[in-house]
Amino acid sequence: MKRNSPKAAAASPEPAAPRGERTPVELAGLRRRLASMLYESMLLLGVLALTFLVPYLMLGVGFGVAPPGWFAWLHIFVVLGAYFVWYWRRHGQTLAMQTWRLKLVDARDGHHPATARCWLRYALCWPSVLLFGIGLLWALIDRDRQFLHDRLSGTCIVLLPPAVKT
Numbered sequence: 631m632k633r634n635s636p637k638a639a640a641a642s643p644e645p646a647a648p649r650g651e652r653t654p655v656e657l658a659g660l661r662r663r664l665a666s667m668l669y670e671s672m673l674l675l676g677v678l679a680l681t682f683l684v685p686y687l688m689l690g691v692g693f694g695v696a697p698p699g700w701f702a703w704l705h706i707f708v709v710l711g712a713y714f715v716w717y718w719r720r721h722g723q724t725l726a727m728q729t730w731r732l733k734l735v736d737a738r739d740g741h742h743p744a745t746a747r748c749w750l751r752y753a754l755c756w757p758s759v760l761l762f763g764i765g766l767l768w769a770l771i772d773r774d775r776q777f778l779h780d781r782l783s784g785t786c787i788v789l790l791p792p793a794v795k796t
Contacts, residue, residue, distance in 0.1 A: 658732050658789040660775050664766075670726035674710065681709045707756075715748045731790040743785050754779035 682705070717724040722733040722742045734751075736743045743751070758765020758779040765778035772781060780786055 656789050657774055657776070658730075658787045660769050662730055662789065663732065663769075663777070663787055666726045666730040666732055669729060670724060673725055674713070677713055678706065678709065681705070711749065711752050714752050715745065718743065718748045718751075719745055727787075731792070732787050733790055734785055735788055737780075737784050737786045740788075743783075747783055747785060751779055751783035751785050754782050 714724060717727075718734050719742065721728075722735060727733065734743060734748075735741060736747065754765070758768075758777060768778035768781070769775045772778075774786070776786055
């Protein structure tokens with residue numbers, strides 16, 4: 631595409647999309663993205679519970695010996711990073727995004743973002759959310775209502791059309 635606008639990239643269908651795959655048609659609304667984030671946070675509690683409980687109980691770490699606090703944060707960062715990047719890179723959607731018909735695309739061309747761009751978006755999400763949600767509040771003043779981490783990483787979240795029932 632020759633236009634650099636995320637709206638232009640999201641509004642145009644992806645070239646030669648595989649048969650049966652839906653194509654993004656418009657930028658997703660703020661409420662839908664926030665609802666998806668809330669749902670995602672509930673799913674992530676299960677992911678973190680599994681990745682903490684199983685290894686820690688198998689190794690006996692939970693019985694009087696605790697890893698240092700920095701190790702727990704590193705563990706969370708790596709596990710969640712692997713979860714998000716794997717889903718974004720594979721389908722452009724996490725489980726919650728599939729439910730809400732949202733898809734992460736490269737703002738330039740509307741295709742799946744590259745792995746490096748996914749990791750950049752993931753790394754930028756942390757300060758965006760943890761600094762009092764400043765990156766989320768950014769959407770209130772952004773011209774396309776995009777989160778700050780999307781704007782900085784060159785990605786955008788688009789709304790997929792409803793599935794056609796046959």
